[in-house]
Amino acid sequence: MTTTHEYGERIGTTASLRAGATAAVLDGDRLLLTRRSDNGEWCLPGGGIDPGERPAETAEREVFEETGLTVRATDLLGVYSNPDVVVVYADGNRVQILGVLFRAEIVDGTAGLSVEVTEVGWFTAEEAARLTVIANHVPLLPTAFGTAGPYFNRSAPE
Numbered sequence: 001m002t003t004t005h006e007y008g009e010r011i012g013t014t015a016s017l018r019a020g021a022t023a024a025v026l027d028g029d030r031l032l033l034t035r036r037s038d039n040g041e042w043c044l045p046g047g048g049i050d051p052g053e054r055p056a057e058t059a060e061r062e063v064f065e066e067t068g069l070t071v072r073a074t075d076l077l078g079v080y081s082n083p084d085v086v087v088v089y090a091d092g093n094r095v096q097i098l099g100v101l102f103r104a105e106i107v108d109g110t111a112g113l114s115v116e117v118t119e120v121g122w123f124t125a126e127e128a129a130r131l132t133v134i135a136n137h138v139p140l141l142p143t144a145f146g147t148a149g150p151y152f153n154r155s156a157p158e
Helices: 055-067 138-144
Strands: 004-007 016-027 030-036 046-048 070-081 085-088 094-108 117-123
Touching: 016 055, 016 070, 016 138, 030 055, 046 055, 055 070, 055 094, 055 117, 070 138, 094 138
Parallel strands: 016 094
Antiparallel strands: 004 085, 016 030, 016 046, 030 117, 070 094, 085 094
């Protein structure tokens, strides 16, 4: 079984909440994206915040674990969560993600593969728009590319 998504109005109320952090790493106008081994979709590198860890540390650790790149988080770019999307993992856990997005700069290394990542790439905004990107990361891309201000999910219109 692969990681999937469930959609529905406020479906997040049927799941647990999981905190995570992601990194937007740019090389000029190209953004680092990784292809997930569990579902084949593209995403920003990131993952769950471990107890005792700062969100920025999570973003740095996850980039290293997933790609082998050593990065340093430099700026907070946004906070995201969508109560209308639930991530369903292979083990049956269902979570609504509460994520923190950071800008990160490369300190050392070259992007490579890992158990979690089958492909890495550096993409322009136009190239990324043609990829299948995981649902929670699609709205983050303009901020990650630097073409939009800080990201947060606005309240639903009444």
